[in-house]
Amino acid sequence: MRLNTIITTLSGTVYDLEKLGITTREFNPSSPSPRHETDQINGLHGLVDCGTTYDARTIKCSFYLKAADVPDYYLMRDEVFKLFDSRQPFYITESYNPGKRWLVKTNAEYSIDQQWIYGMFDIDLVAFSPFAESIGTTLDSFTFDSNLWQFSQGLTDETPTYAHRTTSFRIFNAGDVPINPRQFPLGITFRGASNNLTISNKTTGSVWQYNGTTSSGDTIRLDGVRSTKNSNSIFGSTNRKLISINTGWNDFQIEGTSGSFEISFDFRFYYL
DSSP states (O other): OOOOEEEEOTTOOEEETTTTTEEEEEEEEOOOOEEEEEEOOTTSSSOEEEEEEEOOEEEEEEEEEEOSSHHHHHHHHHHHHHHTOOSSOEEEEETTSTTEEEEEEEOSOOOOEEETTEEEEEEEEEESSSOEEESSOTTSOOSGGGTSOOTTSSOOSSOOOOEEOSSEEEEEEOSSSOBOTTTSOEEEEEEEEEEEEEEEETTTTEEEEBSSEEOTTOEEEEETTEEEETTEEOGGGBOOOOOOBOSEEEEEEEEEEEEEEEEEEEEOOEEO
């Protein structure tokens, strides 16, 4: 299998560059770029480590295109300009890591070196998030036949489950990064009857509580920092906290349920 690049727009349109006559020669993400926060205390040597975050990542790509003839070359050249149009970000995936994608924009201008019906060009892309994300989400099928997952994505021999009907269960985060709903999309959906519903992640110590009731036909949705009941905001009736999910296994506890219910977790995995 040759190296290939897939572009996916925010609207879901997919472009396979190999099928368009564009061959990928290089797809090279930079390493994470650490940004250290420090403090200085008089009388003490060195600096105090106050934590580290990562800056944006760059991805250096190299391509060549082959046209059918010279007039076709100019059509393909203009098609390249449209493919890498960066007025909106787009997802990019390399064929050797088919289960991961980067949200990117073109970082600078570039030119295409024409040699008869061939064109050589290098593009620097920038991913404002320093992490690649899984193409699949936790509510997709965890089979390789789904074409959403790959080896080295942190998945274990035990197939994780993200929809539960018991008050105690585990949720697995296969990525390298904890899920903080202030930064990463996280959807938690509860359907069923409850009174003072409480959702606790014992691993992270995060607790969300609703000071109200639901009936068997009601749906509570935690979507990022928003909390709704049947699509109406209930944020003011909660403890105004958020559920976070650590890397690896997380132990959850549900309290306040009445009768049968289902709770599901929908998120992606993020990788260095």
